[in-house]
Amino acid sequence: MGEKKEIVFALAGNANVGKSVIFNQLTGSNQIIGNWPGKTVERAEGLLYYKNCTIRVIDLPGIYSLTTYSEEELITREFIAKEKPDIVINVIDATHLERNLFFTLQLLELEANVVVALNQMDLTEKFGFEIDAKKLEEILGVPVVPMIAVQGKGIEKLVETCIKVYNGAIRLNPINIKYGKEVEERINKLVSILPEDLPYPKRWMAIKLLEGDPEVRKIIKDRVVIDAVSRLSKELEDIHGENISLIISQEKYNIAKKLTDEVQRVRRGIKKYFSDIFDRILLHPVFGYFFLILSVFLLFYGIFKFGDFVSGYLDVFFEWLKGAFYSTSISPSLKDILWDGIGEGIVGGISVALPYITPFYLLLSLLEDSGYLARIAFLTDSVMHTIGLHGKAFLPLILGFGCNVPAVLGTRILETKRQKFLASVLATLVPCSARTIVILGLVGIFLGFKYVVIVYAIDFIVIFLVGKFLSKIVPGKSLGLIMEVPPLRKPTLSIVLKQTWFRLKDFIYVAFPIIVIGSFLLEILKVFGFLDGFVAFVSPFFTKFLGLPPLTSITLIFGILRKELTLFMLFTLFGTEKLITVMTPKQLIIYSVITLFYFPCIATFAALKREMGWKYATLIALSEMIFAVLLGGILNLIL
Amino acid sequence: MKKEKEDILKFLVQEKNVYLSDIEEKFNIPNIREIIDDLVREGKIKIQNDGRVILTPLGLLEGKNILEKHEILERLLKDIGVNEKEAHKEAHELEHFLPDEGKERLRGVFGFGEGNIVTLLSLSAGDEGEVVSIRGGRGMVQRLLDMGLTPGTRIMVIRKAPFGPLEISVRGYHLALGRGIAQRIWVRRKR
Numbered sequence: 038m039g040e041k042k043e044i045v046f047a048l049a050g051n052a053n054v055g056k057s058v059i060f061n062q063l064t065g066s067n068q069i070i071g072n073w074p075g076k077t078v079e080r081a082e083g084l085l086y087y088k089n090c091t092i093r094v095i096d097l098p099g100i101y102s103l104t105t106y107s108e109e110e111l112i113t114r115e116f117i118a119k120e121k122p123d124i125v126i127n128v129i130d131a132t133h134l135e136r137n138l139f140f141t142l143q144l145l146e147l148e149a150n151v152v153v154a155l156n157q158m159d160l161t162e163k164f165g166f167e168i169d170a171k172k173l174e175e176i177l178g179v180p181v182v183p184m185i186a187v188q189g190k191g192i193e194k195l196v197e198t199c200i201k202v203y204n205g206a207i208r209l210n211p212i213n214i215k216y217g218k219e220v221e222e223r224i225n226k227l228v229s230i231l232p233e234d235l236p237y238p239k240r241w242m243a244i245k246l247l248e249g250d251p252e253v254r255k256i257i258k259d260r261v262v263i264d265a266v267s268r269l270s271k272e273l274e275d276i277h278g279e280n281i282s283l284i285i286s287q288e289k290y291n292i293a294k295k296l297t298d299e300v301q302r303v304r305r306g307i308k309k310y311f312s313d314i315f316d317r318i319l320l321h322p323v324f325g326y327f328f329l330i331l332s333v334f335l336l337f338y339g340i341f342k343f344g345d346f347v348s349g350y351l352d353v354f355f356e357w358l359k360g361a362f363y364s365t366s367i368s369p370s371l372k373d374i375l376w377d378g379i380g381e382g383i384v385g386g387i388s389v390a391l392p393y394i395t396p397f398y399l400l401l402s403l404l405e406d407s408g409y410l411a412r413i414a415f416l417t418d419s420v421m422h423t424i425g426l427h428g429k430a431f432l433p434l435i436l437g438f439g440c441n442v443p444a445v446l447g448t449r450i451l452e453t454k455r456q457k458f459l460a461s462v463l464a465t466l467v468p469c470s471a472r473t474i475v476i477l478g479l480v481g482i483f484l485g486f487k488y489v490v491i492v493y494a495i496d497f498i499v500i501f502l503v504g505k506f507l508s509k510i511v512p513g514k515s516l517g518l519i520m521e522v523p524p525l526r527k528p529t530l531s532i533v534l535k536q537t538w539f540r541l542k543d544f545i546y547v548a549f550p551i552i553v554i555g556s557f558l559l560e561i562l563k564v565f566g567f568l569d570g571f572v573a574f575v576s577p578f579f580t581k582f583l584g585l586p587p588l589t590s591i592t593l594i595f596g597i598l599r600k601e602l603t604l605f606m607l608f609t610l611f612g613t614e615k616l617i618t619v620m621t622p623k624q625l626i627i628y629s630v631i632t633l634f635y636f637p638c639i640a641t642f643a644a645l646k647r648e649m650g651w652k653y654a655t656l657i658a659l660s661e662m663i664f665a666v667l668l669g670g671i672l673n674l675i676l
Numbered sequence: 677m678k679k680e681k682e683d684i685l686k687f688l689v690q691e692k693n694v695y696l697s698d699i700e701e702k703f704n705i706p707n708i709r710e711i712i713d714d715l716v717r718e719g720k721i722k723i724q725n726d727g728r729v730i731l732t733p734l735g736l737l738e739g740k741n742i743l744e745k746h747e748i749l750e751r752l753l754k755d756i757g758v759n760e761k762e763a764h765k766e767a768h769e770l771e772h773f774l775p776d777e778g779k780e781r782l783r784g785v786f787g788f789g790e791g792n793i794v795t796l797l798s799l800s801a802g803d804e805g806e807v808v809s810i811r812g813g814r815g816m817v818q819r820l821l822d823m824g825l826t827p828g829t830r831i832m833v834i835r836k837a838p839f840g841p842l843e844i845s846v847r848g849y850h851l852a853l854g855r856g857i858a859q860r861i862w863v864r865r866k867r
Contacts, residue, residue: 102822106815135847136824286821287828294847322838415852419840427854428841452815517854518841519819524850 044092044203045120046085049113049144050128051137052099053408053523055156057081058186059128060096061535063196081539087196095122101136101521103143104250104282108449111252117149118237124199125149131168131183132160132524134301138293141177145211148238152199153181154191166303173300178210187529216288219276223247223269230262247273248282312408312524319412319525329416332409336400341477344393351388377609378560379553393477394470395541397439402536406528410435411520418518424501425508426451427518430460437467439540441637444469445644455513461645462507462657465637466500468493471600475632478604479625483617488626496633499668559595559606583631583666584673585624596632598639603632623676627669635665679772680711685720685739686746688731696727745771745779752782792865796831796842797858804832805863812860823851825861 046063048056064083085092097116098109117125127144129137144151155170174181180198184191201207215221227243235242236256245253246266257263273281318324362376404410410432418428429450437444444464448457468476481489562568568591576587588610596603611619620628636658637645645654680703687702688694700708712729715721720735731739750767758766774782793808807829810817824847825831834843834850841854853861 102818104818104822106818133847133849136849139822139824280817282818283821283826286818287826290821290824290826290829290847316835320835320837320843411852415837415841415843418852418854419837422854428852452819514813516813516816516819517857518852519816519823519854519857520852521823522843522850522852 045122047122054130135297347392378557398537398540402533408525424504441641452516474601631669689739796861804866808862
């Protein structure tokens with residue numbers, strides 16, 4: 038083992054088992070957000086240096102099964118079967134052993150090199166039972182490492198064990214997962230006629246073929262095999278009178294239950310844990326909603342107050358900086374280009390955007406990690422049904438308040454195409470932090486908080502009506518809510534901070550350069566007089582129909598890059614931050630409403646394209662543009 | 677004749693303070709007086725001096741019986757996918773042809789008592805049951821199986837939101853299910 042090698046560890050397991058905690062502990066600060074080969078799904082990847090090995094650690098999405106009914110499941114399965122990571126670390130939650138082992142059995146069936154990380158061992162005692170990890174290891178035939186990941190306990194042992202398995206110092210002897218006699222006979226028959234050179238293990242493929250897995254069926258071209266599959270499945274269905282995937286799942290769960298009963302010993306009656314007591318209030322039919330509204334209100338109120346406060350101080354600082362800059366001995370015309378072009382952009386980004394986005398993502402991560410977001414999904418399920426969605430769709434939508442991009446990508450947690458489409462469209466209408474900045478910077482500062490509420494109300498009404506409308510006309514199926522409700526827990530600070538940082542990083546790395554380049558470009562165009570022609574061209578439409586100063590048309594074009602640019606560009610173009618001196622209150626409102634809807638920003642558009650293709654992305658963008666112009670025209674008439 | 681008689685008895689079970697005129701109005705048929713007289717002769721109803729019609733114990737029993745048949749049939753029809761209005765109409769016809777024995781057998785399967793098979797949605801908070809079957813599309817059934825709701829699994833309803841989803845405890849964890857989904861899961865009620 039002299040030379041340096043790259044080894045791949047993949048972390049797999051159910052949601053809410055502490056996978057990301059272990060991932061963070063393994064990779065520390067060496068994390069990168071990487072794209073997966075073939076699929077463009079962003080996943081956390083990191084490097085772990087151990088002795089003289091470099092280990093690439095990949096955090097797979099939290100899923101409950103390896104069937105193909107969700108994209109995340111399919112991707113995970115393909116990754117494990119085709120990329121063949123050296124070790125699959127299956128993180129399981131000791132407090133929910135049975136359901137977690139169901140997934141472990143599936144990994145073993147896929148013939149992955151599994152090492153089990155038996156996490157949250159500290160909680161089993163609270164729940165009133167014990168788990169015999171040694172015995173579990175013996176039965177499963179793969180290493181089981183007991184862990185308390187949040188305290189860092191077991192991490193060393195886990196890495197050591199994985200390396201030993203990799204080196205061959207520990208041999209895996211995984212449990213044989215056997216089904217009933219009739220099923221086994223047919224699995225074996227199928228295995229004997231399957232061709233060589235398959236992308237998956239033969240036995241696994243035979244099982245999936247019998248279950249009627251559409252993805253696996255696609256691979257088989259041989260007529261003889263196809264006929265055999267339909268004949269054997271038919272026979273099985275006749276014997277059991279049930280769907281085969283039901284029989285397989287049932288038997289797998291039976292094994293998981295038997296295993297659990299073997300290794301888990303109840304010491305005393307399960308005592309009520311604190312989560313249940315809190316849930317009585319948080320999910321109460323009356324107080325639950327009261328608390329929900331209160332916490333959402335406090336969330337946004339807190340963010341606005343905090344943002345306002347910090348933003349104020351930053352303003353003073355940047356005023357001072359501007360003064361200092363202008364007192365230097367650079368030539369005055371160059372000063373203007375530099376400050377208006379680059380300075381204003383950066384100042385805008387730092388003093389306006391960050392103070393609002395940072396606390397938002399921080400608080401959101403806090404809600405997510407504590408488990409309250411799942412409660413919100415439970416409480417809002419019935420409301421979401423009126424717009425063709427279910428409670429889980431609330432999560433991507435609330436993410437949209439920070440940025441629409443993760444919101445659109447987050448619709449992946451929904452089950453059907455129709456639901457993904459509906460949620461994606463609605464997500465592009467949620468007032469993201471960029472739009473919030475525009476609303477606060479225009480309406481809030483110059484007209485007062487009351488008008489901010491009105492603009493927000495317009496937005497929410499539009500979201501509701503669009504949802505109602507689309508749920509009536511978009512064809513396809515909707516599946517109801519099926520969601521684990523994780524126990525409430527004290528959030529882990531490091532996870533919350535990391536999560537916040539991941540989301541912020543995207544804003545800083547992606548948005549900042551666009552803001553700076555955009556405002557610089559605009560300043561150049563302005564200085565050389567290129568903008569006048571364009572403005573003259575659209576001027577009649579803007580003044581007559583929308584009642585806006587023609588100059589604003591330019592800002593809307595740049596707003597396609599990032600919506601907050603519309604505000605900063607106004608400052609640059611009018612050469613003042615006191616916009617009330619150049620625009621009427623009515624114009625400010627019309628302008629901000631148009632900014633809300635007229636186009637999903639370029640990054641959101643890219644996200645839509647990625648999830649649904651060019652056709653739908655363009656359709657959504659165009660409809661929103663027409664809608665925004667019409668709404669602007671109507672407001673111009675009635676205000 | 678039999679149908680009308682049974683309908684009148686059922687009507688009397690459902691409504692209070694029924695007068696002769698109410699019955700005549702409700703059952704707008706020519707020989708209504710004849711039918712009423714028959715019912716009186718059979719000792720199933722009595723007509724008081726002020727024209728009020730009341731059920732005798734025998735009539736009450738028969739009326740309740742027919743009402744129960746109606747409820748069971750209506751529910752059975754709804755469960756097999758007949759819409760609400762149609763189910764009510766069809767049950768209204770079929771109730772007169774269902775023998776008592778058939779009613780008991782159906783009640784054994786679709787009733788409310790212990791051991792009966794009902795949808796998960798009809799359980800209340802605190803109730804326990806055992807999964808019998810799931811009806812629905814492939815994707816939905818597979819997802820529920822993956823979450824551990826295989827036939828034979830014990831579940832307990834933790835809470836029901838007023839118009840919203842249910843929270844159940846299954847295989848040692850908590851799962852939220854929308855109403856539409858809970859309606860497609862059949863469970864055997866346990867104590």
